[in-house]
Amino acid sequence: MGLERFSLEGSVAVVTGGSRGIGEAIAVEMAEAGATVVPVARSADDLDETVGRIESAGGEAIACTMDVTDAESVAAAFDRTEAEFGPVDVLVNNAGTNPYFGNARKLDIDTWEHIFAVNATGAFRCAREFARRIDEREETGVVVNVASVGGVLGLPYQTPYSASKHAMVGMTRTLAIEWAPDIRVNALAPGYVKTEFTKGVRENESIHEDLLAEIPQDRFADPEEIAGAAVYLASDAATYATGEIHVVDGGYASK
Numbered sequence: 663m664g665l666e667r668f669s670l671e672g673s674v675a676v677v678t679g680g681s682r683g684i685g686e687a688i689a690v691e692m693a694e695a696g697a698t699v700v701p702v703a704r705s706a707d708d709l710d711e712t713v714g715r716i717e718s719a720g721g722e723a724i725a726c727t728m729d730v731t732d733a734e735s736v737a738a739a740f741d742r743t744e745a746e747f748g749p750v751d752v753l754v755n756n757a758g759t760n761p762y763f764g765n766a767r768k769l770d771i772d773t774w775e776h777i778f779a780v781n782a783t784g785a786f787r788c789a790r791e792f793a794r795r796i797d798e799r800e801e802t803g804v805v806v807n808v809a810s811v812g813g814v815l816g817l818p819y820q821t822p823y824s825a826s827k828h829a830m831v832g833m834t835r836t837l838a839i840e841w842a843p844d845i846r847v848n849a850l851a852p853g854y855v856k857t858e859f860t861k862g863v864r865e866n867e868s869i870h871e872d873l874l875a876e877i878p879q880d881r882f883a884d885p886e887e888i889a890g891a892a893v894y895l896a897s898d899a900a901t902y903a904t905g906e907i908h909v910v911d912g913g914y915a916s917k
């Protein structure tokens with residue numbers, strides 16, 4: 663027992679939404695911890711940057727485009743990863759979207775369905791693809807779902823986002839029970855993080871000030887401050903952790 667239990671040496675990890683923001687930070691830190699990493703997202707350009715960062719740090723990675731709302735592209739990304747590097751041991755369900763900020767009375771159902779298609783159904787589609795392949799090989803694996811404090815608290819004016827992240831939290835707890843002991847399933851619940859995702863709220867001075875007033879640490883996180891917890895949950899240091907919702911939020915949900 664020792665710090666080597668935090669190592670991901672010998673693991674192959676697929677990180678959805680690994681092209682920027684939190685997913686990029688998780689992909690890079692998992693590679694630094696020894697994993698071979700396949701960041702996936704819809705746009706190839708951003709993915710190449712993540713792969714470049716991993717390779718220049720001495721890690722091994724390939725970029726692979728994938729849309730979590732498309733079953734064929736999800737299966738193809740797993741096929742390509744297996745062909746290049748062998749079986750996938752770790753799935754990070756990080757791809758997410760939040761295009762609506764406003765009163766739920768005005769929300770149209772198409773927007774609601776799109777947010778659920780990416781954040782909830784897309785994550786489940788990837789988890790199911792991963793689990794089927796683990797079962798075929800009679801091996802073990804780890805899923806890390808990137809939920810949100812919006813998955814454990816209500817977020818006014820972000821109803822479909824918060825509801826979709828509550829769905830992810832429910833999925834995490836339920837799959838953790840159903841898939842034990844072969845597959846550990848945990849979630850991260852980040853608070854507000856400095857990424858493209860939060861650019862709109864950070865650029866709106868009054869919303870930004872209101873949010874900062876709710877965060878005991880009085881700032882948004884850098885993506886790297888979230889990534890370490892994902893490495894821990896994926897590692898052998900967390901072999902008894904499953905169904906956990908790991909909040910990393912500067913104290914936001916503790917108020």
Ligand SMILES: NC(=O)c1ccc[n+]([C@@H]2O[C@H](COP(=O)([O-])OP(=O)(O)OC[C@H]3O[C@@H](n4cnc5c(N)ncnc54)[C@H](OP(=O)(O)O)[C@@H]3O)[C@@H](O)[C@H]2O)c1
Nearest residue numbers: 679681683684703704705729730757758810854855857859
């Ligand atoms: N930033 C925050 O404050 C915060 C807080 C709590 C939780 N989170 C969660 O953390 C995760 C990452 O957020 P972020 O802030 O890093 O966001 P981001 O910078 O906007 O990155 C989102 C990533 O998801 C990918 N993506 C979006 N739709 C996809 C799809 N249909 N299929 C595959 N990939 C897709 C994007 O690449 P493409 O556009 O190229 O596909 C990108 O790589 C999300 O699940 C978010 O809900 C964020």
